[in-house]
Amino acid sequence: MKHSLFRIGPAWCAALLAITVFPLTLGAQDVSLVGEGARVYGNMCGRCHNPRSPLEHTDRSWVMIVNHMRIRANLTGKQVRSVLAFLQASNTDPAERANPFGETSPVNGGAVPDTILSTDPQVIARGRAVVQEGACLGCHVVQGQGGAVGPSLDDVIKRRGVEFVMKKMADPTFDSATSMMPNFGLTREQIRAVASYLATLLP
């Protein structure tokens, strides 16, 4: 009549003890905290629902929401901090903030930048730096590194065209109202540099 809980209970406890006392840190991603947050946001939150736009809440509201979701989604404190860093870095109207790379005159959503790609090594290096140091790798794979939430950027210029890629960086929702890609407020120069860099990745 009595069942096996007494035998199973200690196993649950031991497993809980093991994972909390001896936390593992295998395979940490070599991306920035914001980039890691973007990856966790897409991967973990996207398991159950569409990731909501970072613009929906203020910095302080996101603090409570990520703690609320920490319980639901079983996130670690480290993951919560990275997600919060991503959301707080992405929730300001790009027209009203200094862009994360220290330049002025951000593209105000939807304006189409100059689509002529540059072959200047300095411009390409700058584009590479934006991709590597920004949050792109949180969701996209570039040369084998990065997250799997968004499509690979290795051949995106070939697949979607230069104009689409530049428009997407300027206004991520221009082609889909439900896109989770945040607007990072990149400048025209940065967008052109990123596109120029991505064009060099084509075989």
Place this chain on the structure above:
Amino acid sequence: MATSTTRAGVGLALLLCTGLTTGLDAQRIIPTNQVLITGYGTVGYGYQTQGENINAFTSSMNPIFLFQFQDRVLFEAEFEFALEGGVTETGLEYAQLDFIATDNLTFVAGKFLLPFGVFGDRLHPTWINKFSTAPPIYGHHVSAFGAEPLLPILSDMGVMVRGVVNAGRFNLGINMYAVQGPSIEGDPTEEVPELEFLASSEDGNTNKMLGGRLDIALPPWAELNVSYFNGDYDDQNVLDFTGWNVAGELRTSGFELRGEYIQTRQEIEQPTGFPTLVRQGFYGQAAYRIDAWEPVFRWTQVFDSKLDGTVTDQGAWQAGFGLDYWFSPSIAFMVGYEVNREDVVEVDNDRLVMHIAFGF
């Protein structure tokens, strides 16, 4: 009784030790004391002409209140307001205090969503659930399904500990809880007592239901969850109830496949002994996102209920065909058609359901 209490005490003591040995080392986010109201609202319409005659609009609102004290304590509560006939019904879906002990450990007390399976814990909000109705094996909200839900419980009162660790590409989680559990509804002398899965501030006996869920997530592609739920349900602490759940999910490039299997085992007191009533069923759901459109198909099957091998209730199945349109990541129009059938009795409970869900 003493055995169960001892088991619960040993388990919780061990968990407490776990929290203490890991240390209160969670890095602070920012000190904050504030309130936030979030939640979701739903307006819908249902049409059914067979079985039960339904031709009506519906409306409900589920506000969620979050109160945070500094960075370790969060109180969260979700209410539900909906019309039941001409009366506004109110419900407390959960009201819980969360203590974030470490980066890997959180203690929860109060009325909380039960981590049994994943639907009640994570997927039940109308803007998250991709079909207009809940899977009938859970039975949350009105169902036209031909069989009783297997485990119609969303939340319960008690204490819980949630542990999680990130191991490279995996997130491993273990949730353990002790709650009031079900009690007997109606006449306890019935041959097969009907159970009431109603979260209550009173317990029908001195026994607490113990349970837990093991989560293995490989985001964003896959997740596996195994849940267990067990305790005595009668006032004499004699009759045992056990629930098992195995849930899984696969995702890739806009395609999502998820499913859950539930088995419950309820001991029955009879002059000849304590036979076991076994009930089981599952649902599987597939959805594919094409820009703002998302077609959904859900199949639910409840098998015959058996008491020591003898069929006591016939099974039933449901095929649900849905189409969602997403206006934004948290606002969607969902329309679905349910084909509801019982295995033996030809009862046509088919119905059309639709709603607009608004997560805010």
